[in-house]
Amino acid sequence: MTLSLPIDPQANELLARSPLALLLGMVLDQQVPMEKAFSSPYVLAQRLGHEPDAQELAGYDPEALVALFAEPPALHRFPKAMAARVQEVCRTLVDRYDGDPARLWSEAADGRDLLRRVGELPGFGRQKAQIFVALLGKRFGVTPAGWREAAGGYGDADSFRSVADVTGPDSLRRVREYKQQMKAAAKAGKG
Numbered sequence: 001m002t003l004s005l006p007i008d009p010q011a012n013e014l015l016a017r018s019p020l021a022l023l024l025g026m027v028l029d030q031q032v033p034m035e036k037a038f039s040s041p042y043v044l045a046q047r048l049g050h051e052p053d054a055q056e057l058a059g060y061d062p063e064a065l066v067a068l069f070a071e072p073p074a075l076h077r078f079p080k081a082m083a084a085r086v087q088e089v090c091r092t093l094v095d096r097y098d099g100d101p102a103r104l105w106s107e108a109a110d111g112r113d114l115l116r117r118v119g120e121l122p123g124f125g126r127q128k129a130q131i132f133v134a135l136l137g138k139r140f141g142v143t144p145a146g147w148r149e150a151a152g153g154y155g156d157a158d159s160f161r162s163v164a165d166v167t168g169p170d171s172l173r174r175v176r177e178y179k180q181q182m183k184a185a186a187k188a189g190k191g
Contacts, residue, residue: 003139004167007035011042019102020054026132027089027123028076034163040075054099058090088122105136111146130154134164
């Protein structure tokens with residue numbers, strides 16, 4: 001059980017073995033295609049010449065981190081804001097979890113506690129936190145009691161709503177179709 005995005009196989013491998021890379025992929029998963037978001041931790045590691053840990057990123061010179069994010073091709077369409085967000089998340093990990101992102105989920109009492117912990121990270125609203133809980137449960141075997149309920153609709157078995165449901169090209173297409181339907185419904189509701 002791992003994430004299977006159509007990205008560089010080494011980027012997928014990094015996501016599978018590095019809790020920090022997985023979390024940072026989720027941090028970056030907004031206003032860019034999910035493939036871009038979840039491949040950016042690998043590109044960042046390449047630019048640094050090694051895989052960073054949370055302590056390193058938390059203490060990194062902010063301007064230098066922005067420069068790494070902005071270097072073409074940029075790691076995100078908003079490199080300055082997202083470099084700052086990554087740094088904020090890493091500082092939170094250092095302050096609360098001794099820099100170990102896996103403690104977010106390994107020490108959660110249950111699904112509700114996991115959702116609360118993830119939701120306390122900078123930039124994680126309820127929906128993003130629920131998607132990450134679903135991603136952990138569906139793709140990485142992190143299944144504390146009540147995780148599906150905590151993930152809301154994103155935790156439903158056999159759904160195609162988010163990155164948590166991507167297992168290959170067909171499921172990716174179905175997730176994209178779902179997102180397009182939701183955007184159209186939201187747009188119609190405003191009209």
